[in-house]
Amino acid sequence: MIKKIFLIGNPNVGKSVVFSRLTGVTVIASNYPGTTVEISKGYLTIGEERIEVVDLPGTYSLEPASKAEETAVSLLRELPKEESIVINILDATNLERNLFLTLQLIEEGFSIIACLNMCDDTTHRGIHIDTKKLEEFLQAPVIPTCAVTGVGIKLLIERLKDAHPVRMKKLSHEERWQEIGRIVEAVQQLTHRHHTFREILEDASVGPISGLLMAAGVIFTSFKIVRFLGELIIKKICDPFFYGFYQPLLDSLGSYWGGQGFWYHLLIGDLINGRIDFKQSMGVLTTAPYIEFAMVLPYLASFYLILSLLEDIGYLPRLAILLDNLLHRLGLHGFAIIPVLLGFGCNVPGILATRVLESRRERFIASTLISIGVPCVPLQAMIFGLLGKFSGFYVSGVYLVLFSIVMMLGLILNRALKGYSPEFLLEIPPYRFPPPLLLAKKLYFRIKGFLLEAVPVVLLGVLAINVLIYFKLFDFITSVFAPVVKGLFGLPKEAVASLVIGFLRKDVAVGLLMPLGLSAKQLFIAATLLAISFPCIATFVVLLKELGFKDLIKATLIMIVVTVIVGTLLNFVILR
Amino acid sequence: MKKISLLKMQERQKGKVAEILAGPGLTHRFMSMGIYKGREITKLSHFALRGPVAIKVGRSVLALGHGMAGKITVEVE
Numbered sequence: 001m002i003k004k005i006f007l008i009g010n011p012n013v014g015k016s017v018v019f020s021r022l023t024g025v026t027v028i029a030s031n032y033p034g035t036t037v038e039i040s041k042g043y044l045t046i047g048e049e050r051i052e053v054v055d056l057p058g059t060y061s062l063e064p065a066s067k068a069e070e071t072a073v074s075l076l077r078e079l080p081k082e083e084s085i086v087i088n089i090l091d092a093t094n095l096e097r098n099l100f101l102t103l104q105l106i107e108e109g110f111s112i113i114a115c116l117n118m119c120d121d122t123t124h125r126g127i128h129i130d131t132k133k134l135e136e137f138l139q140a141p142v143i144p145t146c147a148v149t150g151v152g153i154k155l156l157i158e159r160l161k162d163a164h165p166v167r168m169k170k171l172s173h174e175e176r177w178q179e180i181g182r183i184v185e186a187v188q189q190l191t192h193r194h195h196t197f198r199e200i201l202e203d204a205s206v207g208p209i210s211g212l213l214m215a216a217g218v219i220f221t222s223f224k225i226v227r228f229l230g231e232l233i234i235k236k237i238c239d240p241f242f243y244g245f246y247q248p249l250l251d252s253l254g255s256y257w258g259g260q261g262f263w264y265h266l267l268i269g270d271l272i273n274g275r276i277d278f279k280q281s282m283g284v285l286t287t288a289p290y291i292e293f294a295m296v297l298p299y300l301a302s303f304y305l306i307l308s309l310l311e312d313i314g315y316l317p318r319l320a321i322l323l324d325n326l327l328h329r330l331g332l333h334g335f336a337i338i339p340v341l342l343g344f345g346c347n348v349p350g351i352l353a354t355r356v357l358e359s360r361r362e363r364f365i366a367s368t369l370i371s372i373g374v375p376c377v378p379l380q381a382m383i384f385g386l387l388g389k390f391s392g393f394y395v396s397g398v399y400l401v402l403f404s405i406v407m408m409l410g411l412i413l414n415r416a417l418k419g420y421s422p423e424f425l426l427e428i429p430p431y432r433f434p435p436p437l438l439l440a441k442k443l444y445f446r447i448k449g450f451l452l453e454a455v456p457v458v459l460l461g462v463l464a465i466n467v468l469i470y471f472k473l474f475d476f477i478t479s480v481f482a483p484v485v486k487g488l489f490g491l492p493k494e495a496v497a498s499l500v501i502g503f504l505r506k507d508v509a510v511g512l513l514m515p516l517g518l519s520a521k522q523l524f525i526a527a528t529l530l531a532i533s534f535p536c537i538a539t540f541v542v543l544l545k546e547l548g549f550k551d552l553i554k555a556t557l558i559m560i561v562v563t564v565i566v567g568t569l570l571n572f573v574i575l576r
Numbered sequence: 577m578k579k580i581s582l583l584k585m586q587e588r589q590k591g592k593v594a595e596i597l598a599g600p601g602l603t604h605r606f607m608s609m610g611i612y613k614g615r616e617i618t619k620l621s622h623f624a625l626r627g628p629v630a631i632k633v634g635r636s637v638l639a640l641g642h643g644m645a646g647k648i649t650v651e652v653e
Contacts, residue, residue, distance in 0.1 A: 061608035065601075094635045097610045173607045177615075206630045206637065207621045321639045325627040333641060334628065423641025425605060428630065430637075 002085055004052045005044065005160070006076055008105070009089035010098050011058030012429050014117045016040070017147040017438075018089055019055035022157070026445050030311035031432050032338065033058060034356035037068045039075065046157065060097075062104050067363075068355045076110075085163045086110045087156070092122050092129060092144065093430070095188055099180045102138065107170050111163040112140050115156055119144040121432070126191040133187045139166040148435055198431055205318040206428060215322050218315060222306045229302035230381070238294035242278055250276055250285060266466045272515070279385070280515040288462040291382070291511050292455055297447070299381040303345055304446045305439075312434035312442075316341065317426055324424060330410025331365045331417065332357070333424035339366055343374040346450070347539040350374065351546055361419040365410065367543060368555045371535040372562060373406035375506075378454070382510035383527050390520040401528050401570070405562060453538065454505070461504045465497070465512065474500075488564065490571035492516060495526055503534045525570045533563040582629060582640075582648040585619040591650035592616050598647045606648075610634055617650065 005022075007015045011033030020026055023042025029035060040055040056072035064070040076086070088105055090098035095116075105112050116131065135142045141159045145152030171179060204210040250268060254276070257264040268276060269283030276283075278290035310316055316338050324334030336357060343350025347370055354366045375383065375398075387394040414421060468474050474497050481500075482493035489495075494516050502509035513526050534556075535543070544552045579594045593615045596603050606612065610633045620630040620637065629645040631638055640648075 061604070063604055063608070065605050096634045097636055100608055100610070173604070174612065177607075177610075177612055202637075203620065206639070208623045208627070211621075317639075321623070321628050321630060324639075324641065325623060325625055328641075334639070423644045424628070424639065425609065425641070425644060426639045427609065428637040428639055 001083060002049075002051060003083040004054060004079055004085075006084055006086045007053065007055050007089060008072065008076060008086055008101070009058060009115075009117075010060055010091065010101060011427065013058065013089050013091040013098065014147050015055055015058060015089050018087070018115060018117065018145070018153070018156075019053065021147055021150055021153045023053050026441065027055060028442060028445065029438075030308075030316075031314035031429050031434075032311065032317045033427050033429070034066075034068060034335075034338070034353075035311075037352055037355040039071065044157070046160065059101065061101055062108065066356055066358050081109050081111070081165065084111070085160055086112045087115050087160075088112045089115045089117050092116045092119050093125050093127060095127075095129060096180055096184045099183060100176060103168075103171065103176050103179065106138060106140065106166055106168050109165045111165050112138075113156070113160060113163040114138060114140055114142045115152075116142055116144045117147055119152070120146040120149065124196075126193045128189040128191070130187045130189075134183070137183045137187065139168075140164075148438055202431055205315070206321055211318065211322050215319055218310070222310065226299065226302045226306055229305070230299035233298035233301065234294060238298060242290055242294050247276060247278075253285075262470065265470055266463065269466070270515070279511070282462060282466065282511065282515070284459055284462050284466070287511055288458050288508075291507050292451075292458050295385050296378045296381045296454075296507050297451075299384075300345070300377045300450055301443070301447055303377050304443055307341065307345060308439055308442050308446070309434075312432065312439060314429040314431050317428045320424070320426060321428070328421055329414065330369070330407070331414030331421040332362055332410070333422060335424050335426055336362070336366050340370060340374055343370040344376065344380075345446075346376045346378075347371055347374065347535055348542050351539065351542050354546070358422050359419065361417055362422065364547060364551055364555070365413050365417070367547060368413070368558060369406050369410055371539055371543060371555065372409065372532050372559055373402045375402060375531045378505070378507035379510070379531055382507050383531070386510055386513065386523055386527055387520070390523075394520060394524045397524060398528050398531065401566065402531060405532060405566065409558070409562065454507075457505050457537075458508055461501065461508045464504075465501060465508070469497075484564070488571060489525060489529065489567040490575045491522055491526055492518070498526065499530065499533060502530045503537060503540075505536050506530060521574050525567065525575070528570065529563055529567050532559070532566060534559060577651055577653065579649050579651050582619065582631070582645045582650050583622070583642070585650060585652065587619055587621055589652060590616065590618045591652040593648060594651040595649040596647060597649070598644075602644070602647070609638060610636065611638070611648070 007019050009015050016027045016029035016036055022044050025042035027040045036057045042053050043050050044053050057068035059069040059072045062073055064073045086105055088102050102114060131142045131144055141162045143152055143156045143159060145156060205214050254268050267283050267285045269281035269286050272280050276286055278286055281287050320334035320337050323337050327334055327336050339350045339353035342353050350370045351367045354363045357363050357366060383398055477500060478493050478496045481496045485491050485496050486493050498509045498512035501512055509530055593613055596606060618632040620632055622629050626642040628639050628641050
């Protein structure tokens, strides 16, 4: 009786794409080792039966080297072998290395079916694999597939029933490589071809000087595109909608209430100069949707478009090599750049992605640095909205301060924490070009995730703020924290509300700062403090889950200390 | 034929892994990614200031931290 189907394979062979094909469940897939850090489950219906399919994080062998690999292997071993089928996914363009895990699985007695993925890519790389012969060697079904287009998936499902345990003697690691050498010799034929343009680019991106030049170009261009697209969407779609269509609607609703009362205050908010001001009115129907849909969403969409593209092409691991040296001084290694980049979108997936780092110490440093010094898209969008109208110095100033904090804090943590920063051993994938449809799907999936998570919190948050303000309940909290905020940070005591709400969501908090009439310098300090102080509640929950209670407290204390020091310093340096 | 550290190899130079001076954990990780005694590798690049080293093993490109790379001795022409 088969209870589960496991998908297992080396990192970055396309397990998640095969998983989506089998189950119809969308999961994020990218072109770098270690995209999957969480276990995804879905169902495959064969005839009458509905079997659970589990997508495991990639692993090179059955002896795990990171937390993600550990999860993969322990889940695989949880179930008695006769109750599971293992679909071993292999990268056909790199058969030799992939077979190491395959043989291990067979030796251990799992019923496997080998899925030779990325078969479309073998032809132009001059590789020919005789699948029939490979089947004979492995004594298991071998199915060539191309998961991104769906080729071979049907056959894979049909042949699941042919998977059966094979008696094979356990080999030592050396013997296993010898055996693999024999198999590859017999089943794989290589035709010699010239270097393609793609390969020249691949090599250039791992060279020290050419790599740095490429990275500078890629980062600069990405930043420009994100900003340009974001502004374009706001100007051409969001603002016309809100000002041309939505505002007249609200105006008539407002006059129905006669411009006052509890509901008016709650839903429309305060009029600024006699009109609804989407950025400042703070109503559940005015500022809340405007912040999310016309200030944050456009940038979020363009950010994720560029990030997804870079992920799928396979550029990110190349950035990891370039930054390894720098990150080493912070107690991390180059690969930590990937969680950091994801953190720029939203801290939650960023912190989850730290699971690919080997040690607990690294995960602590990376998570703490991300939650303090990496501003998410909603926060960045609001910083642009808040400070963009002043000279460009203020916006870049926030980034500069955050960057300095990350560097200094990293240096200190690396010195202060016991242990050492491990070295990295990372596979650099070849460049691949994802079908546009797949890219669009991934973008849609990410935006949907954001909307489902953010919109309810923002609406409820603004509602709660308005109720608190209406019944004057903020006054108590304000008076408690006023000495710190006013005395040390040089901000008016009304800014307390914003810093407190920052715990809920950063974008709403920045919105609360707008009506206070702060000077550019004060806004600069407030925005910086919002970025480094408590992460939003969602991040907090993930930190608790990933770090545990004790380390969460440690991270929080660090956060508070940094906030107080930076706030005070900024106040005395630029305000006084 | 002489034995040198992977760190001392020239870019684009080929060689055969002669020795891996690492603990069992790392040796195993190398092993599972295809770096083992007798394996032919090509060095691709080396980053300055004790930076990482990129090598080609079979069809994969691997990046190793400086310290890790120092644990591998290679036999070259």
